[in-house]
Amino acid sequence: MGLMKTAALVFTFMLLLSALTLSLTRTATGCTRADFENVIESIAQTIYIQSDGSIVPETARIQHNGGTYTLTDDVYAPIAVDKPNIIIDGAGYTLNGPFNGTQTDLWIIGEGSAQESGNETQMPWTVGVDVRADNSTVKNLNIRNFTIGIWLWTANNTVTGNAITENLLGILLSGTNNNVTSNLLSNNRDGIFFGANPSGSIPTDITLSSNGFVGNHRQLSGCVCKEFNKTEATHTWDNGRTGNFWSDYNGTDTNGDGVGDSAYVIDVLNKDRYPLMQNVAAAPSVAGKVPVELIAVTVILSAIAVVAYFGRTRKPQKL
Secondary structure, three states: HHHHHHHHHHHHHHHHHHHHHHHOOOOOOOOOOOOHHHHHHHHHOOEOOOOOOEOOOOOOOOOEEEEEEEEOOOOOOOOOOOOOEEEEEOOEEEEEOOOOOOOOOOOOOOOOOOOOOOOOOOOOOOOEEEEEEOEEEEEOOOOOOOEEEEEEEEOOOOOEEEEEEEOEEEEEEEEOOOOOOOOOOEEEEEEEOOOOOOOOOOOOOOOOEEEEEEOOOOOEOOOOOOOOOOOOOEEOOOOOOOOEEEEEOOOOOOOOEEEOOEEEEEEEOOOOOEEEEEOOOOOOOOOOOOOOOHHHHHHHHHHHHHHHHHHHOOOOOOO
């Protein structure tokens, strides 16, 4: 009878630990039909931060506190920003899109709109964060698997501390007076792409500094011109003191100050005068998130302790 009671207690304890473990390691996608249907629906639905500050749909995993909109979990949908003067804080979570890594049936950005689909099924572009209002900040967000990770086509915006990976274009820049700093742009076809500007009018008031350009097919590019505008001033992609890390930079640092001795040259009109020798940009992570491995070890050790406690041989009681 004592053995059965011990086994029952151990079983109950393990169930409680399992429930705790599942609650701590919950992901956005579960294993039920409803979980998958929710993800599919959310991918197809855009989240709007409207001009009045409201969030549509209201069930979006975004918490609104004054002018700050903070993600509370991973999100499987694009976000369109129509309210100016706000902060979008990813809090280390991930904004996921449906892009599968190929350009099959996608318009090739930079080659115009007169393109035909091979199977008459033209896939739409997807934009992770579409910044359609001025004075916006996007920070601490992982953005992946979109046609365009972030589209900045307004003014006075800041993009900082994000990881923008595995998109067709990491950031599409077409606005003015924007600051892009301390972001990791990796494994995109184009890290940053300049487009949707009148010919020969790349904004001169955009600041790029302390970003990490790692393993992009093209680190920084734009619409291809047949001839360079010889009267156009050279664009310098740094803040006057600090540039960016470029994984394909082959320069040296003879004085060991962390900055390359020679400029990183993109083309005859674009260069980074102060390229960094080490990547200082990293992907943001969720604060206080308990590693799965630590939880598993805790469960195992706790179970062993319970079994050892209840399995001890009781001393016979004296009559």
